[in-house]
Each structure stands twice: as structure tokens, then as C-alpha cells.
Amino acid sequence: xxxQLEIVTAERVVLSxxxxxxxxxxxxxxxxxxxxxxxxxxxxxxxxxxxxxxNERTPFALFGGFMQVLSNRVTILADTVERADEIDxxxxxxxxxxxEERLRQRQSDQDMALAEAELRRAMIxxxxxQLRKIRRQQ
Amino acid sequence: xxxxxxxxxRIRSAKNVAQITRAMEMVSASKMRRAQRNVLxxxxxxxxxxxxxxxxxxxxxxxxxxxxxxxARSPVRKVAVVVITPDRGLCGxxxxxxxxxxxxxxxxxxxxxxxxxxxxxxxxxxxFVARNNQALVAEVTxxxxxxxxxxxxxxxxxxxxxxxxxxxxxxxxxxxxxxxTLVQRAALRRLLPIEPPVDAQMERRVxxxxxxxxxxxxxxxxxxxxxVQIYQALLESIASEHSARMIAMRNATDNxxxxxxxxxxSFNKARQTSITNEVSEIxxxxxxxxxx
Numbered sequence: 495x496x497x498q499l500e501i502v503t504a505e506r507v508v509l510s511x512x513x514x515x516x517x518x519x520x521x522x523x524x525x526x527x528x529x530x531x532x533x534x535x536x537x538x539x540x541x542x543x544x545x546x547x548x549n550e551r552t553p554f555a556l557f558g559g560f561m562q563v564l565s566n567r568v569t570i571l572a573d574t575v576e577r578a579d580e581i582d583x584x585x586x587x588x589x590x591x592x593x594e595e596r597l598r599q600r601q602s603d604q605d606m607a608l609a610e611a612e613l614r615r616a617m618i619x620x621x622x623x624q625l626r627k628i629r630r631q632q
Numbered sequence: 633x634x635x636x637x638x639x640x641x642r643i644r645s646a647k648n649v650a651q652i653t654r655a656m657e658m659v660s661a662s663k664m665r666r667a668q669r670n671v672l673x674x675x676x677x678x679x680x681x682x683x684x685x686x687x688x689x690x691x692x693x694x695x696x697x698x699x700x701x702x703x704a705r706s707p708v709r710k711v712a713v714v715v716i717t718p719d720r721g722l723c724g725x726x727x728x729x730x731x732x733x734x735x736x737x738x739x740x741x742x743x744x745x746x747x748x749x750x751x752x753x754x755x756x757x758x759x760f761v762a763r764n765n766q767a768l769v770a771e772v773t774x775x776x777x778x779x780x781x782x783x784x785x786x787x788x789x790x791x792x793x794x795x796x797x798x799x800x801x802x803x804x805x806x807x808x809x810x811x812x813t814l815v816q817r818a819a820l821r822r823l824l825p826i827e828p829p830v831d832a833q834m835e836r837r838v839x840x841x842x843x844x845x846x847x848x849x850x851x852x853x854x855x856x857x858x859x860v861q862i863y864q865a866l867l868e869s870i871a872s873e874h875s876a877r878m879i880a881m882r883n884a885t886d887n888x889x890x891x892x893x894x895x896x897x898s899f900n901k902a903r904q905t906s907i908t909n910e911v912s913e914i915x916x917x918x919x920x921x922x923x924x
Contacts, residue, residue, distance in 0.1 A: 502677045502680060503677060504780075504781040504860055505674065505780060505781065520843055532841055533839065534843065535840045536844075537849055560681075562680075573781075
């Protein structure tokens, strides 16, 4: 029995579909959600979001939000979410290099924090984009 | 002769004006459609967020609201109002309606001895506030026609942290509500402290697992709720702006056409008069010659 999944951001509805499993990064660590999961309300972290439907696995890059699981319906209120094929790999790579560069320069704490956050985002984008490629080859 | 030339010039300029306003009307019409789509696109997120909050609030039995964005303070001494206006004019009475509402709000607050600060989103509001020497604490302009949530985070952070620090005891939001293409209304809402949404279907009370904890989830949800309210108000204001401009431009086009019609009539009359004059001059000249 699949469950209903809906991913929405403030700008649009990203996905509304029936899925078999999803793996999400929460503030307390990654969790897997299967159909008939107990009611849950949690804060999401940034990381990769994996959606499994049949034999298909779709990776997303997720940048924070909330998830509500209630009576076999999962609602993800994402701050930002990007499907693997929406990710511009070259741009993410450039962002990674830039962020690393800024980290090396060791400026103020605030700059360091910003650069670190930027680096994390870039790494996740790259990983999601690569996951998609690997799966294509299989 | 000079009179007909004068009229012809005015006809030409009225036609040019009609052409321009007609073009502006079409541009606004297409922008309005996009803006309306954007408004609709944020509804699911806002609705879900409201549901989640309502569920959470219904379960928060007791629980202190102190120090959260829900905390109502009394007495209220300082208030802030976020005013959303367009960057550009030529949109009928939209801007003046909002500014008038703002003045009324400020006066009302002053009467209760509340200190009012203004946060301006949009050039027209900012210029007005600056011109009238009101306390302008933050501003953002040129957000474009399809702003993203990120674009308003600066303003949201300013009011949220201002509320937390006690710079403001209450924060209001003034924008133009998009009722339909013909009707836009200046709307004033309280943004902070948050008025918790009420769950319509209270009976489905399931016990949630909260991760990390109820308080922490709430702590993350509340600012998001404020941001989304500002974002939605901004999108509605943009939709209002374009539809008001479209209507204003349509009226302008109609007026110019009316003017062209009137002018054409007087042009024909003037032409006829001048021909009659000429004919009668020739005729009287001929008569004079014949007699002489």
C-alpha cells in the first residue's frame, strides 16, 4: 500500500504523487518513512531527499523545511527543493570552489558561517546530481 | 486655416496617447495573469502551514507563550507597520488608497500614544514616508513582478527580531488585497504577535511524535508563518497593482478615443466653416466684379 506524498514550497507545488518509501534528512538525523508511519511532525535539515516508488529512486536536494506525516499522507513544506535534473552541476561546482576559497581566507565569523553554509549546499547539489547519473548508468 | 491645423495636431497626439495606453493595458493584462497564477501557487504551502500550526496549537495544552512570537504584550508602546506599495504609479487610486489607510493607521496609533515605525516595501510607499518625515526603519524596493520567498526574508527578519528584542510590541501588515480584477482593497492585518489559526476539524486529534520537540518545532514554524504571510501579501499586492493599472489604462484609452471623436467632429466643422467662408468670399467677389 503506497502513501500519498506532497512536496510544496512557498512558490509552487513540486510533487504530488503516491510513493512507497522516502528517506529524509531531519534535524535529528536521516529517517526513512514507510506507509502507515505513525503521526510525526518534524523539522527538516538540508540534505538529500530520496523518494522510492516501485523500482525507481528519485533524488532531490532539500534545503530545510518541515514534514508532517498523518494518516498515510506525507506533507513536506520545503524551504527550497531541487529535483536532480534541475541542478546546474557546473554552477554548483563553481559555488563549491568559491566557498572553499572563502573558507581558506579566514575572514570574520559571519563570513565563515556563510561560506560554510554555501559549501554545504553546493556539496548536496553535487551529490544529488551525481546520484542521478550513477542510477542512469545502471 | 490655422484652426484646422491646430485641431489636426491635437487629434494626432490624442491618437498617439491612445496607442501607448492601449499597449500598457495589454502589458499589464499579461503581467496580471502571471501575478494571479503566482498568488494561487503559494496557496497550497500557506494552507498546509496553517493546518500544521492549527494542529500543533490545539495540542499545546497550557504551555508558555512567553518569549515566542505568540506572546501578546501589554501595554503596547511601540508598533511597526509593513506597508506594501507598487514601485510605479499610473495604477488608478491603488496607491493613494493604501497611503490614506496608512495615515489613518498612524493617527489612530498616535492617539493611543503608540510610537509608529514604518517598514516600506515598494518605492511609492517609501518616498511618501520619507517625504513626510515618518520613522522609516527598513525598506526594500524593486522586487520585480515574480519575487521569490528569499526576497522578503530581509524584511521578515527585521520585524521578527525587532519584535523579539522589544523594539516593537506589535507589527501590522498593510497591503492591497486582490479581490478581483476590478476590486482591490487596502487590507490591514496584524502580523505579530501571531494570531494562532484555528483548526476547523478539531476532532481528529492524533498524538504526534515531535522531533526534536514540540517547542522546537513551533519555534521553527512561527517565523516561517510570518514570512509566508508577508510573501502572500506581496504577491497579492502585485496582482492588484497590475489589474489596477490595466483598468486605469483601459479607461485612458477609452477617454482618448472619445477625445479623438470629439476633435474629429470639431475638425470637420472648422473645415466646413472655412470652405463656406472661402466660397462666400469668392461669390461676393464675383458679385462685386459683375456689378462693377
